[in-house]
Amino acid sequence: MSSRILSGILGVGVDIVQISRIQAVAMRRGYDRLANRILSETEKNDWNSLTDTYLRNRFLAVRWAVKEAAYKALYPAFRPSWGYLTFRSLYGAHSKPSLVFTDRNANPPILAPVKLHASVSHDAGFVVAYVLAESDSKL
Template sequence: MIYGIGTDICDVRRIRASLDRHGERFAHKILSDAELVQWRARSARWPERGVRFLATRFSAKEAFSKAIGLGMRMPMSWRLCEVGKLPSGKPTLVLHGGLKDWFEARSLTAHVSVTDETDYAASFCVVETN
C-alpha cells in the first residue's frame, strides 16, 4: 500500500548560485559523506556535472521528505538521507541514524527516480508500507 508520494523540481541555476555564494559549505549541508566524495570527484572532472549531481540529490531528498510527510524536520535531515545506486544503475535511498530507525520502525520501502536536463533536476518518490 502506498504510504506517500513526493515530487520535486529544482532549478539547477539556483543550486549553482548557492554554490557560488556559499561554496563547499552548501554541498556539505545537503550531501552525505559518501555523496560528498562523489560530488568532489565529478566537480573536479567537469564542474557543471558536479552542480547537476548536487541538484539531483537536493531534488530527490525533497521528494522523499514529501513522500514520508515530514518535510525537513527531524528525523528527516539532508545528510541522513543518501541517494545511492544499485549495480544496475537504478537510484536507491540509503538512510542513516534516526531517520533509518524511524523508517524501518514503520516497515516502509522507498522508490526514487531522478533526472536532470540543462536547467532543471526533477525527482519522484513513492514510499510503500510492507
C-alpha cells in the first residue's frame, strides 16, 4: 500500500465482461482454480453454495468485472490483489451492493482506508461494473 493517500476521489473504474468468456476460461483452467484465483474467502463460500451452472458463471463474471473496475479506480494509490476485494450483491431488504478492500498485508489484516462505491448490471450475456474509490474520511 502507498503511504501517501490524497483525500477525496482516488479514481473511477469501469469494466465489461462477457459471461461466456468467463465460462470458457473456467472450463479451460477449471472452475475451482479460477474461483480460488479471483474470489475472496467470503465470496468462495457464496459461490460454493450455488448449484446452477449459469448462476455460478454469472457470479464469477460479476466479481471479475467489479474487481477489474476497482483496480482501475484504486491504481496507483493501491494495487489490490483479487482476493483482497470482496463484493456483496444486494442482501437484505434495504441494502445496496458493497465492495470492501481488506489489506491482508497488515498484521492483523485491516480494512484499507478507502471507501468503494460499486454498481453492477448484467443483461444479454454481459456484465458491466463501475467503481468509484474515495479516500476514507478518517484520513
